[in-house]
Amino acid sequence: MAGTFNDLLMTAGIKPADVCIIRHHTPERGKDFATLHDLWRADAVGFTRYQATQESGRPLFRQRKIWAAFVCPAPDETMFIGLFDATLSETRKADWLCDYRGDEPGDGEAVDIFTTQPRADLAEHAGVLRVDWPSENRRSWARKAEGLTLRISAQQPATPAALLTGDALVAALERHGFARTRATKKLVQLRRGDLVVYVKRETEARPLVIHPHFVDIAEELRAIGVEVPVPARSYVNSNLRAFPAYHADHRATEGRHGFAVGVGATRLGALLDLLERSATIPTPEGVVRAVAPEEDPLTERERLQAARVGQGEFRDRLMIYWNGACPVAGVDHAALLRASHIKAWREATNAERLDPFNGILLCAHIDALFDRHLITFEDDGRLCISSSVSDENRSRLGLEPAMRITGLDARHGEYLAHHRSRFQP
Known part of the structure; x- marks a missing residue:
């Protein structure tokens, strides 16, 4: 040592x-x-x-x-x-x-x-x-x-040597109040209240799959002894039916994605406590769920409350991720920047509305074009401009067909694909 x-x-x-x-x-x-x-x-x-x-x-x-x-x-x-x-x-x-x-x-x-x-x-x-x-x-x-x-x-190892796997992990979750809601030969779905998890039965490498929202707290998970991938990234499996859809150009079909982690018996309780705390947003009228199954029947008042409170956190995360500047125009004056959703708020699930990878930090005029699907981006960052924007207005707006933004992550992919499907060529 x-x-x-x-x-x-x-x-x-x-x-x-x-x-x-x-x-x-x-x-x-x-x-x-x-x-x-x-x-x-x-x-x-x-x-x-x-x-x-x-x-x-x-x-x-x-x-x-x-x-x-x-x-x-x-x-x-x-x-x-x-x-x-x-x-x-x-x-x-x-x-x-x-x-x-x-x-x-x-x-x-x-x-x-x-x-x-x-x-x-x-x-x-x-x-x-x-x-x-x-x-x-x-x-x-x-x-x-x-x-x-x-x-x-x-000093103690941050990841216990004996990770819970397979049926042992399922049994441990059941002791913590989870119930099996669906099972196949390779995957078990369990639920406790609004918290849904999956267990991969046939692998010992990070067999517990949690909601992809929790990628954002990967460092906190690692700090309590949970094994997480480096860099933190999604795990894609079409059978994760309670989790958000995942689409990428290189995949022939739409999948679902979660966040695969590993945990030992001594850290499972701490992990579940952290997931519960991180799955809600405090508001003056109580907590609102930020992470829930796709069929979660939130009332409209809850959705509006979540949007009002969550938007500040969403903007903060975009300010950090994009280094406080619009990647298209380079504008870094905060009052002129908008936390733009890629998949529109009205179309997104409650979790997607708070996902920083469903956002780009854009200055006001670029945000207006993006919101109306008059511009969009390829997965490699290449800018696409609608033909309805005249050459004169392109010049006034500082738009060039060869423009490309940097900083996109694979996790932006499913949202950008959705945005491109509504683009007006």
Whole structure:
């Protein structure tokens, strides 16, 4: 077993001299969370934005392309939460409030805004590995890795060696109150209230399939010891009938998709608790389900309530994913940007309305064209423009047939295919 955190880095083939150590800790209580550890556990999007926003011009953050992040579950406890590739995106005044303190980042001055992506290296230690932070550096929170000795004080495998599989997993779910609702030779569907899961009977690799909405909390799942694919991605199977449809140009037929994970007996309860918490949205009139089977009979009032509350989260996720700028026009003024649904809100399921891969961050005039299906995008990002938009108006709008956007993911594919089916050539 490695003795120090730098030993772990070197075992993974990472030079400590390439790494910035960040310890997220402050004695000051936040606006909505008591600690930064609480922010990390409860709001993955908010924590990502908090970490990615740093004081302008600090060489340590700009020069070190790998960040090793830690949080403090208790005052004398320092827990590793993952490695991140960090790239400076822009330097400007933030047009949002700090997700922890609730004030303006940088006291209203320009800040460095980074793009951060989780790395697969050491992911198995995220959320479980503890280190001894030196008492003489107790007040410091950002350091060069090679100049800091962090002795490993507690370590347990993030993924238990014995994952539940097949009938054993089905039986464990039944002990947690699930009932079988459908079964084939290869797949069992189980349900507890509004929560539906599937068990793959003939495979030991991530046999539990949950709703694809939970791809968005992959890091939180990994932190509690659940095995998730890296990078997080959908599992496609036409028999996942309670989950959303999946369509891609390279597939001859429409499928269904979920999120396949692995879990041991000691972590199953924690996993189910996290899924239940993440499947609802709090509103002034109670909670609204964000994840439910496709036949879920939400009332219209519930749907409107979900839309009103969920749209803010949806926009926040698009702002982070698209780095705060329209990928077509490059406009980065937040007031001019729209969180555009690819599959229209009125046509989408409750879960699809909150899925960030059902959205593109577009400036107002591009959003108007996209909403009316006068433009659309191929899966490779190529722009398609309706012939009803004249050459003169194309010029005025800055549209060129050769334009292409970058940043699309395979999970955008089913929504883009739906949008293209309504495109007006």
